[in-house]
Amino acid sequence: MQLSVSGSPTQKFTIGLLRGAAGALIFGIPMLMTMELWFLGFSMSRQRLLLLLLVNIPLLVVLAHRIGFERTFTLREAVRDATIAYGLGIVTSAAVLSLLGILTVDMPANEWLGKVALQSVPASIGAMLGRSQLGGSDPDEDEEGDEEPEPELTTGYFGELFMMGIGALFLGLNVAPTEEIILISYKMTPWHSLAAILVSIALMHGFVYAVAFRGTHQLDEKTPNWHALVRFTLPGYVVTSLISLYVLWTFGRLDDTGWTQVMMSMVVLNFPGAVGAASARLVL
Numbered sequence: 618m619q620l621s622v623s624g625s626p627t628q629k630f631t632i633g634l635l636r637g638a639a640g641a642l643i644f645g646i647p648m649l650m651t652m653e654l655w656f657l658g659f660s661m662s663r664q665r666l667l668l669l670l671l672v673n674i675p676l677l678v679v680l681a682h683r684i685g686f687e688r689t690f691t692l693r694e695a696v697r698d699a700t701i702a703y704g705l706g707i708v709t710s711a712a713v714l715s716l717l718g719i720l721t722v723d724m725p726a727n728e729w730l731g732k733v734a735l736q737s738v739p740a741s742i743g744a745m746l747g748r749s750q751l752g753g754s755d756p757d758e759d760e761e762g763d764e765e766p767e768p769e770l771t772t773g774y775f776g777e778l779f780m781m782g783i784g785a786l787f788l789g790l791n792v793a794p795t796e797e798i799i800l801i802s803y804k805m806t807p808w809h810s811l812a813a814i815l816v817s818i819a820l821m822h823g824f825v826y827a828v829a830f831r832g833t834h835q836l837d838e839k840t841p842n843w844h845a846l847v848r849f850t851l852p853g854y855v856v857t858s859l860i861s862l863y864v865l866w867t868f869g870r871l872d873d874t875g876w877t878q879v880m881m882s883m884v885v886l887n888f889p890g891a892v893g894a895a896s897a898r899l900v901l
Contacts (some may be wrong), residue, residue: 637702637745638703638705638709640743640745642740642743643743643747644743645713646713646834648736648739648740648791649710653794654728655714655719655732657794657868658732658735658736659728659731659732661869666731666734668739668867670681674739676786678692678703680700680702680742680746680783681745682695685713697881698745702742702744703737706738706741706744707740707746709740709798710748712735712865714732720733728877730849738790738839739790742783777849777901780859781853781856781897782829782859782893782894783897784895784896784897785857785860785893786864788863789864789886789889789890790864791889793861793865793868793870796868798886802878802882802884802885805884805885807880810880814884816858817888817890818850818891820856820891821853821891822851823849824895854887854894857891857893857894858883860890861882861886861887861890
């Protein structure tokens with residue numbers, strides 16, 4: 618059974634809010650139940666946390682334009698949806714952390730703020746994903762043909778790379794705080810790291826151009842096979858690497874660490890980050 622979204626703009630927007638809250642919960646649960654993130658919300662540098670919160674704002678504005686709670690046509694509307702998504706992320710994070718007993722009345726206010734603020738970043742992105750992943754079309758409109766379907770949004774080259782960065786950031790936030798990233802980076806040999814790089818690039822390319830996922834990109838018959846690899850996949854891996862370094866730095870994983878170990882940690886985080894980047898091209 619599919620819920621119809623026909624009706625007044627207020628009704629449609631309300632349903633969009635409910636989908637956003639559901640998206641914040643579904644996509645945020647893994648991080649809301651990760652112990653390392655609870656501690657980081659209290660212990661991490663407040664300057665780095667503030668920077669992460671500020672970086673999230675333009676990401677949400679771009680996502681709002683593409684997959685917001687309703688079709689947006691102006692910057693003001695996109696900013697409005699981004700603000701609502703941030704609010705949903707904050708409320709959802711605070712509610713779940715309180716329910717799980719992570720936030721208690723005897724905690725100092727700065728610990729409350731730190732934990733909720735950190736969790737609100739992935740939760741707000743999840744709220745935006747609620748429309749594209751949990752939304753649906755109005756069957757009445759499809760049958761009657763009273764309204765024309767919404768035009769597909771086209772994304773330029775740098776827009777594609779930007780979306781890949783968002784996907785890498787979202788999955789990177791899931792696993793970067795965990796101790797396993799550092800442990801794996803110490804256990805890997807240079808041959809392991811080389812294999813991880815090649816597999817990550819192969820996954821990025823295969824997800825988008827080889828397997829029949831929804832949203833898969835089709836190359837023109839006249840386009841050489843290497844074109845997409847050089848133009849999109851390899852630059853996408855570079856973007857993923859930069860995002861991985863930023864996330865590791867944000868969580869203090871690169872402090873007092875040699876360059877070799879920094880690169881190894883980046884390669885490890887690039888593995889899930891590459892999957893997130895490729896997925897973003899399909900679903901965003």
